[in-house]
Amino acid sequence: ASTSGNMAEVFESTAKFMERDATFKKNLRRSLLMPSIALTAVMGVILFYVGYIFPLMARMFLEYNIALPPMTAATLEFSNFLQNNWLIITLGFTLPIVAFVMYIRTARGKYLLDKYIIKVPVLGDLLHKMSIEIFSRVFYTLYSDSGQNVEVIKTAAEACRNVYMERQIKDVAIKKMLRDGEGLVDAMTATGVFTRTALSRFRLGAESGSVRENAKQLADYYQVQTEYKLQTTVELINVGVNIIIAIALAVITIVSSEAAIIQPTINV
Secondary structure, eight states: OTTTSOHHHHHHHHHHHHHHHHHHHHHHHHHHHHHHHHHHHHHHHHHHIIIIIHHHHHHHHHHTTOOOOHHHHHHHHHHHHHHHSHHHHHHHHHHHHHHHHHHHTSHHHHHHHHHHHTTSTTHHHHHHHHHHHHHHHHHHHHOOTTSOOHHHHHHHHHHSSOHHHHHHIIIIIIHIIIIIOOOHHHHHHHHSOSOHHHHHHHHHHHHHTOHHHHHHHHHHHHHHHHHHHHHHHHHHHHHHHHHHHHHHHHHHHHHHHHHHTTHHHHHO
8 A cells, every 4th residue: 555655445445355355254154064064963973873873783683693685784894894993094084184284384285275276166266266356456456557567466466365376477477577578468378377357358458558447347247256156156065965965864774774674584
């Protein structure tokens, strides 16, 4: 704000960004809370059923020398495997997660995470467009027609909250502009981190002499799109969790039904 001399607009944009960021995080946590609880509960029920309840029932069959049906036998083998190797299995799941969390907190890990997360379907596209929206909004706030806007691009890159995109813009775009004298759009294209929509808007702005206005239009467009896409993403996650729950319940039902068929034989 002090550099550009446009304090009011910078503070207004900052307040708007912070409000949207807080709203995004709140909606995301609220939307994922129930699916997370449901999925955790289902996994707990499955582990309790397979690890404790089912072995008691299946071993009772074995005491009467009754041949177990295929799924019942396979479930019992899986249960024995879990009971005999629970420590190794727990460490096998826990240690990679801990190592991954620790690694992404390093500079190299954060860079690689930001590089590949924007390529993940659905969620990656959402985060990618949010970073471009932030870049465009900061660019719009600080840009001037004087032509000395390298610092503006640098500041917008640092604000986009994606280390990979930031480095690409700084190391590729800015260097091409300073060293090779390339234009803004060609330099941005060389980074490989901007969408075709973003490049077309900046190209239109460069050709019409309204780069600043087109950057704002791009930011507003991606703001609306990311808000809608967030709702779609949450709905897809809910559908995926419901499918997992349905499959888990179906497997438990089938295995229990198969074991129940043996009951009359025991009574005889």
